Amino acid sequence: MTLAQLKAFLAAYELGSFTAAANQLNTSQASVSELISRLEQEVGLSLFTRGGRRLHPTNAAIELRDHAQQTVTSFDNGIQALRSITSLEGGVCTFGVLRNAGYYDLSDLVQRFHKRYPKVKVRLVGLNSSLVAESVANGEIEAGLVVLPVLERGLVVKPLFRDEVLYASTTRSPRRGPMTIEEFAESKVILYDAYAGWNDPTRKQIQERAQLRGLKIVPDIEVEHVETALNLVSTGAAGTIVCRTIAEGPGFPKNIKTVPFAEPLYDTLALVQRESSYLSPATRRIAQLAEGTLLAKVRPEQRIPTVPSERTGRADSREQTINAS
Structure with missing residues (x-):
């Protein structure tokens, strides 16, 4: 069994024809047909049946596919690793960051990275987390926060720490105690990340809690940036939500008071990368730099320890790629 046979098999499996597979592999239809025929002879099973103009995989092909994909991916990653040894002397690093990265001391991330590796070009994408995750899963960027x-489909996720989400207002007295989801649903609120809307992770958690109680959250004002929301809150226009890191930052308006939610609400910050992908050395370095910066800022009790696997006692396999980075 050869890599050429497995690549031909995977291309035919995905595209449904030897001709399309040949075009993708830049070879002839006869070559693809011969490679798969030899593979079938080796395993002693038919891998495809013809139905109309399209190939249909047999049960044997369905069983083989995942193993073939792992083998080809592993080989490609090994070649990429060898080619990337000198990539810190050039190339492009792509990394996604939180829209509110500045509150986590990440505003100078590129500057610090570029000082260490001046020959590497950096593409830093700052979007809502839902869009960063989508971009990583699609292969548009290598990794992100x-x-x-x-x-999480198609992603390796490494949780780092939790940051409590608070209710912020100039008009609600903290003496009234924590904010319940019922009171929040009845309150006048300003929500940011308007473009992402209810795909925003923090909003999603709040909406799910409300739905469990038969409630609906309808913001009175939606804006894109947390700074705009806080400026409006400081005028008494309405309340909003902020994580504790922002609330305890030096630029937080002095007249805004915060209270926790009655059922504590948390943002969990995590590193993500595409499943079965190889991170370039440059992206591994910037991910390490970002992780170190974040963890240096938080208290030990906020950190999320790596959970051992029940089978092996080691770190969960979905996190090992980033840990190894």
Whole structure:
């Protein structure tokens, strides 16, 4: 069994024809047909049946596919690793960051990275976490920092720490105690990340809590940036939500008071990368720099320890790629 046979098999499996597979592999239809025929002879099973103009995978092909994909991916990653040894002397690093990165001391991340590796070009994307996760899963950027929950399909996720989410207002007295979801649903609120809307991870958590109680959250004002929301809150226009890191920052308006939610609410910050992908050395370095910066800022009790696997006692396999980085 050869890599060429497995690549031909995977291309035919995904595209449904030897001709399309040949075009993708830049070879002839006869070559693809011969490679798969030899693979079938080796395993002693038919891998495809013809139905109309399209190939249909047999049960044997369905069983083989994941193993073939792992083998080809592992080989490609090994070649990429060898080619990337000198990539810190050039190339491009792509990394996604939180929109509110400045509050986590990440505003000078590029400057610090570029000082160490001046020959590497950097593409730093600052979007809502849901969009960063989508961009990583699609292969548009190599890795990124997000707030959970995001759609994790196709991603390796490494949770780092939790940051409590608070209710912020100039008109609600903290003496009234924590904010319940019922009171929040009845309050006049300003929410940011308007473009992401209810795909925003923090908003999503609040909406899910409200729905469990038959409530609906309808913001009175939506803006894009947390700074705009806080400026409006400081005028008494309405309340909003902020994480504790922002509330305890030096630029937080003095007249705004915060209270926790009755059922504590947290943003969980995490590193994500695409599943089965190889991070370039440059992206590994900037991810390490970002992780170190974040963890240096938080208290030990906020950190999320790596959970051992029940089977092996080691770190969960979904996190090992980033840990190894």
